[in-house]
Amino acid sequence: MTPTLVHRQHRTRLPAAGSAARVRDWAKIQERMLVPLYEAVYERMETGPGTRVLGLGCGTGLALLLAAGRGAYVHGADTDATRLEFAGRRLHGSGGAAGREARLTHGTALEAVSRGEPPTLVTAFGALPEREELLRLRKTLGRGVAVVLAGWGPVERCAVAPALRVATRLAEPAEARPDWCGRDDLEELAVYGGLRLEGSGRVACPFGYADMESAVRGLLSTGLYDSAVRATDQEQVLKELMEALHPHLRADGTVWMPNLFRYVVART
Secondary structure: OOHHHHHHHHHOOOOOOOOHHHHHHHHHHHHHHHHHHHHHHHHHOOOOOOOEEEEEOOOOOHHHHHHHHOOOEEEEEEOOHHHHHHHHHHHHOOOOHHHHOOEEEEOOHHHHHHHOOOOOEEEEOOOOOOHHHHHHHHHHHOOOOEEEEEEEOOHHHOOOHHHHHHHHHHOOOOOOOOOOOOOOHHHHHHHHOOOEEEEEEEEEOOEEEOOHHHHHHHHHOOOOOHHHHHHOOHHHHHHHHHHHHHHHEOOOOOEEEOOEEEEEEEEO
């Protein structure tokens, strides 16, 4: 490993889960990597005025902001209060009428549905809902509502996979792992939840960072490495993460990793 990487290992620290620093790193560095996915889905679903979007696991609200920019009414739900607070500031300060009228629910998908107008489009760009949760949500929504489930593409098409494996290798065996999608995983989840499949798509979402430190901070902000830090220590996680990222460090100092994401379109 190069001296530069060793030096940065000691400069970078893992912000605490739920901290403002962690949320800023996610919102300013990592979340934007998924913009191609958000835009592809909104384009396919013809999202615009008259669309009522419910974003499950909306995080810091970038996907909602893009939908509001198209004129859609947006409602986001998340169980992370710190991320949701950031989403509120981002949406209500956007300057657009749709953003100012955005609703946010600190809670589950079912709680969000019970507190707002019935959505015409439900998106799960963050963590996928559990099977039973999706089944209950379908019953609550009624018929004809579009639901989009999204996740990682095949592991062999995601250059970030070795960096994410650092988290799973160092974590306790019982801890959750990244949800790599098999060929039909998203479809099977939709069908189990009682949804009617309408189609699917693939979207290139390259992860590009200004430098190695930004790459480390962005990936740490996902929360995937928290279990590894608890099982080992922060220095070990940082060391192995930077080693996994080093093959993607370019001559100009940037870090670039091509990735593929998948989504399925279904209806209640």
